[in-house]
Amino acid sequence: MRCGYFAMPLHPPGADPARTMEEDLEQLVTLDRLGFEEAWIGEHFTAMWENIPCPDLFIAKALALTQTMKLGTGVSCLPNHSPLMLAQRIAQLDQMARGRFYWGVGSGGFPGDFEVVGVDPKSGEQREITRAVLDLILELWNDPKPGLYESKYWRFRIPEPQEDIGLRLHLRPYQRPHPPIGVAGVSAKSETLVLAGERGYIPMSINFVPPRILRTHWDAVAAGAQRVGRVADRSSWRIARDVYVADTNAEARREALAGPLARDYRDYFLRLLAKIRGLEMIKVDPAMPDSDVTLPYLLDNIWIVGDPDTVAAKLAKLRDEVGGFGALLVIAHEWRPQAAWERSMVLLREQVLPRLAS
Template sequence: MRYGMFMMPSHPPERELFQAHQWDLDCLSLADDLGYDEAWIGEHFTSPWEPIPAPDIMIAQALMRTKNIKLATGVHLLPYHHPAELAHRVAYLDHLAQGRFMFGIGSGGLPSDYTLFDVDGNAGEHREMTRESLDIILKIWENRGPFEYKGKFWNVNLPDTMYGTLKYFLTPYQKPHPPIGVASVSIGSETLKIAGERGFIPMSLGLNNEYIAS
């Protein structure tokens, strides 16, 4: 049996952010010492009790303090990131982790995050954006030559070589990409269907009979 852990991370709003961050790093280091196989670190923007908007930064630091545990974004909320930029950040972090990184994705669920980023979560726009963003990210990683993507929410142009040296080059360390986990808490989740369609890792905190049956 393998053990993993999920860190929102959750802290009292009055806790100083630097101290909270150090506490989380200590927890990840302890989990590594105890033989945990993996740890997933959450991402939220408008929840004072979950004050981590950049799990990749925490992972980059935790890599320096751990040896074996796999570290994962749990999750990057795709509607709130430009897919071309996130594809590069994730690929870069995958190289730093040397096989110890997993890419968790989700659509988001906090109404306050929807408002901040002007996403219509009530109409399911966040789920549409997640599918489109993931499609773009995977296409960027798969393509060596130029391509153009025109979507509903984002347009991306992967350029041909310019001025003899400028071109796309940063593909993930793990091939074809790091393991991908898909998170959801909604009953009958459209986002979680992505995991089944593509063979990715399904993840959820919805541990009740009604959710599992859906």
């Protein structure tokens, strides 16, 4: 099982952005040194908890501070962007990364972000826009023909080239035909993950859904692949999880419930889900009442918390329950206390993952 990181990131409203971004970068430097293979960085305009609106800028700095870790947008919310401008920014970032970049794409999910760009999520138009923007960016990278590009959602013009003086739309990604593309799924039977299967993109599953929903995520990937005569490869599937490892189970459980992991669910995720999606997606049994979705419930059923043996067993069980997957993406939380969280990452990398390999 490969191991990576997913930084939404998570910081309480009122936190100093300059400080939290520096701390997020320091986490990546540590994880790169420990051998974490990849990290994905979120994009949100109106979520104070998830306070990075421009993951490409963050990644550009992280590339200079890390050595081997691949970095990805997690995700570029395509309805938020001009196709031309995003194509240029991602192409430049990929050139700077020289093969250490994944391009995560999606439609977004925050009502405030949709309102900013004038998208009505109830109509489902965000999915239509996402496919259209993605296809257009791939076209611009492959063959940027001069002319007017116009739709309901954008309008721009590519000028005729003047080859004698080197004027043309020219920049393409370093990785050809494009950087590896990842897409994230949240809901059961995610249509986004059907697209991943159709096109051979990297499928990623969000952190708080139980195995009953994760299984439908892979079903969606497999259905998309079958639709075009492909066979989906489980080794490409990333599953995100909240993970905390300590020397003993008692220590791990106590620290998880007293620290940033519990705070981020109590003060943010549970409130957010109750308001915009409902808590059903976080339940192992859809019939259980909302009142049963408590921090102890999450500790026992959703989070991966314990000593190295327990965490390895929980990850092995998850792998068996969903039929197999290729990479674990550990969700980023604030490392407070620093030493305990850093030790958690060391234990995961040096004691848990070798147990799974054997």
